[in-house]
Amino acid sequence: MVSDLHDAAANNDVAAVRRLLAAGAPVDGRNLAGATSLLVATHANSIAAAEALIAAGADVNAKDSIQDSPYLYAGARGRLEILKLALAHGADLKSVNRFGGTALIPAAERGHVETVRLLTEAGVAVDHINRLGWTALLEAIILSDGGPAHQQIVRLLLDAGANVNLADHDGVTPLAHARQRGYRAIAQILTAAGAR
Structure with a gap:
């Protein structure tokens, strides 16, 4: 279920994101690289999926195995809309x-x-x-x-x-x-x- 949520996030498939979360997929479940579905959405610049995940309580500061978080990656890569969402939902500026x-x-x-x-x-x-x-x-x-x-x-x-x-x-x-x-x-x- 975690990998399905990551795939839905990467593909900006909001309906699938919501369906999987409703079925019990952990919002901050990790893949082999330690990335949450929100970080996967951030990599793909899947804005709508990121919004749905954040609304469901995804952690904008959760870091993967190379110390990237959705907030840090959005800032580094100029993912402006996701960065705005992260800043509005508890991004750790430090x-x-x-x-x-x-x-x-x-x-x-x-x-x-x-x-x-x-x-x-x-x-x-x-x-x-x-x-x-x-x-x-x-x-x-x-x-x-x-x-x-x-x-x-x-x-x-x-x-x-x-x-x-x-x-x-x-x-x-x-x-x-x-x-x-x-x-x-x-x-x-x-x-x-x-x-x-």
Whole structure:
């Protein structure tokens, strides 16, 4: 029954999700990877199924074997509608992924502008440092192409109070990283915000 619920979640089959739950399928039952049906729905961006599962009490913070939860994965992958549902149903803003990063850090790295906006407005710590020694601001520079989406993310992070001079573990500042990569627009944004 658990695998059927996972299949229904992956296929966004809301009728099947509801039928299986009514028949006693555990809402947070796990597959071999430790994923709940809500995490499977999040992977597939099955919004309606995710909504049905959350309405039935699915845990938005339940982590799989690689430390992803529906909330963290939705943030990292820009699954905006599921992220909104997770935030409205008890997402743990302090939870971290296997790299020690909050949902905000990979969202910033991957250029998910609206996700970054939503997470900063929700109150995710903008200066959280992951195991690599990087903040969301550093990842938005180091692991980006420096283009318009990442420029907007840098602005959003600074507007949310990110420390413009918080360096990585090697003492390299966001401005130094931007200059090394030739990201002039980002360097200008940082400089205007007091970067050294």
